[in-house]
Amino acid sequence: MSSKPPIVISRLDLERIEALLERMPPAQVSQYEALRSELDRADVVEPAAIPADVVTMNSVVTFKDEDASDELTLSLVYPSGAGAPGTVSILAPVGSALLGLRVGQRIDWPTPDGRVRNLRVLDIEYQPEAAGDLYR
Secondary structure (H helix, E strand, O other): OOOOOOOEEEHHHHHHHHHHHHOOOHHHHHHHHHHHHHHHHOEEEOHHHOOOOEOOOOOEEEEEEOOOOEEEEEEEEOHHHOOOOOEEEOOOHHHHHHOOOEOOOEEEEEOOOOOEEEEEEEEEEEOOOOOOOOOO
16 A cells, blocks of 8 residues: 555634534544544644645546546535535545645545555545635
8 A cells, every 4th residue: 555645634624523523423533543543643733724726625636547437526524514415524535535635636545345456536526715714
């Protein structure tokens, strides 16, 4: 497995995701160890300091699964917003993998079925911080 690229997340996103994980039943928490380790290694900055090419919560991101050659455009959302067409939850493996990546970066990410997906960020159509929506 290749090394993971450096990631940047906003302090606000970090606080909200950690609060989400803390409210989970202990039996579920182990499912999100990969997300927790991503949060632990992230470079955390204030929302206003997030570079415009970084995937943040509520960003609309186009990415490619290098193995399937599928391109997908999805909005990275909290679980309360998931389930709508065109969304992926931060708690889903793909959502956890995308958070904090920059356009052009790739990451290998394990899926629940034991495979590893190689995801690459192609474009960010909308990022709340870049649009001035610092507290979305």
